[in-house]
Amino acid sequence: MAIPKVMGTEIEYGITVRNDRDFDPIASCVLLVNAYREEHTSRILWDYDQENPLADARGFQVDGEKYTPNQQENIARNKTLVNGARYYVDHAHPEYSCPEVTNVRDLVLHEKAGERVVEMSRVEASALLPPGAQILLYKNNSDRKGNSYGSHENYLMDRRTSFKQIVEHLMSFLVTRQVYTGAGKVGSENRAHPCEYQLTQRADFFETEVALDTMVKRPIINTRDEPHADREKYRRLHVIVGDSNMSEYTIYLRNGATALALSMIEDGAIRKDLALRDPVRAIKEISHDSTCRREVQLENGKKLTAVQIQREFLELALQYTSSRPVDPMTRDVLAKWQYVIERLERDPMELHREIDWVIKKSMIESFMARKGLDWESPQVQMLDLQYHDLRPDKGIYYVLERQGRVERIVTDDEIARAVTEPPEDTRAYFRGQCLKRYPGEVFGVNWDSISFGIGDEPIKRILMGEPLKGSKAHVEELLEGSPTAADLVKNLRA
Amino acid sequence: MAESTQKQKPKRGGEGEGAGSGEGTQKMAKKGAELKEEMDALVDEIDEVLEENAEEFVKNYVQRGGE
DSSP states (O other): OOOOOOEEEEEEOEEEEETOTTOOHHHHHHHHHHHSOOTTOTTOEEOGGGOOTTEETTTEEOOSOOOOOOHHHHHHHEEEOTTSOEEEEETTEEEEEOOOBSSHHHHHHHHHHHHHHHHHHHHHHHTTSOTTOEEEEEOSSBOSSSOBOOEEEEEEEETTSOHHHHHHHHHHHHHHTHHHHOOOEESOOTTOOOOSEESOSSGGGEEEEEESOSSSSEEEEEOBOOOSSOTTTEEEEEEOSOOOOOOHHHHHHHHHHHHHHHHHHHTTOOOSOOOBSOHHHHHHHHHTOTTSOOEEEBTTSOEEEHHHHHHHHHHHHHHHHHTSOOOHHHHHHHHHHHHHHHHHHHOGGGGTTTOHHHHHHHHHHHHHHHHTOOTTSHHHHHHHHHTTBOOTTTOHHHHHHHTTOSOOSSOHHHHHHHTTOOOSSSTHHHHHHHHHHOTTTEEEEETTEEEEOOTTSOOEEEEOOOTTSSOHHHHHHHHHTOSSHHHHHHHHHO | OHHHHHHHGGGTTOTTOOHHHHHHHHHHHHHHHHHHHHHHHHHHHHHHHSOSSHHHHHHHOOOOOOO
């Protein structure tokens, strides 16, 4: 029986500073992350002791130096937030990792709350710059000059499912899901064939099938084996092949359909041979065809379109869910998946309210038609970039949202609440509540631990190897009965 | 282009169609006009927020690779 799909996303934002000749992306990121202030939580460390990004899911350890910053640098680059998220500097980009959630609606809520947090920090940080200078941020994945930055999804999986099983079935799912997960891009890059417009920001950058790297020779399936949980029981599948999405509907379907596919893999429910002959080639061929009619070669000699392959996965999912209890949200994911596949089969442009790459393409085409522009024109490239702009008044996605031109999943009020409230049904609740209740005593945090420094006593680390423990139902009474951090530590021992 | 326009012509109120279809055509035309108005409003709003100096802006947007 598949385990609950606890999920989260990590989004790296593009950053630039207008009117600043000495723009340094790393210094700007540090400024940004520190400009977002939550009361009392600014001195908390990120606990690198628990991290191991060099462990490979295929069962070995890769040579390399583990990154451990000194204390001052650590605090300057990492902020753990009261909603359970982590906002930090990753290389030369600001990154927001949302708290662990159990369902796709909460995922949309917390990914969107991340946009708000990062935008708030942008406003604060810009005020500290010389007059006229302004930080600009983009929730996209490419500068269209061959540089890409990531959007990663995480899914909790059963350790008993072998990595080989995952790769075997997930590869063709991930390569073809871009027909409804792509964020759209004008042109191509990284030595890919030229095209006017393509489905994804990222397809041009994938050069190999399976590997540990995320920065060079990017793989379609990443093997990082860092569960951030009890490693005897769990793995965390680190999906790096996706785009940063603006559309709530797209985010919802992206994670919903992927979580379903992973549950099916755990339960051995994919008994169909959909393996692709050359996934690295197929991912680009599919992305470069906005009619969604191009066929790709399967290992068994057949040729199918990405939509046909996704139709196969959908039918398998309908079959899979027909014989077991399914919650209403999973039913809704299936209904939306079906709705989208039907329209992709007929005419993809019908999805101009739901799917990012279609929303963007339709907007750009209206603009081109009226202004007599073509795909090469700078304004069209600007539209592509500005679709992802985080400023509420300038970001074109937000303009479309305000005009009611895109489908929504959550409300603005719910998003605002998720900026300061953790999800209630995962360990993120305990993390967030500890930061709210005992900010002065929290010493360090990681996804699966929280440590307290109380007076002169040695640091006490509480391990949280179970992502579903530490929920409101589980710890509210404990927290209510612990007015101080010392009480909490004592009560936990009792 | 000219050919396809000719082919479409009979559909738009050709012989043998009742008065109802005339209304239909009017409705279609009205809907088309509304749609165009709506798209014009969108393009106007986007035009207003679109960064000036697009060429330079896009050229200067350079990122370091991440992840």
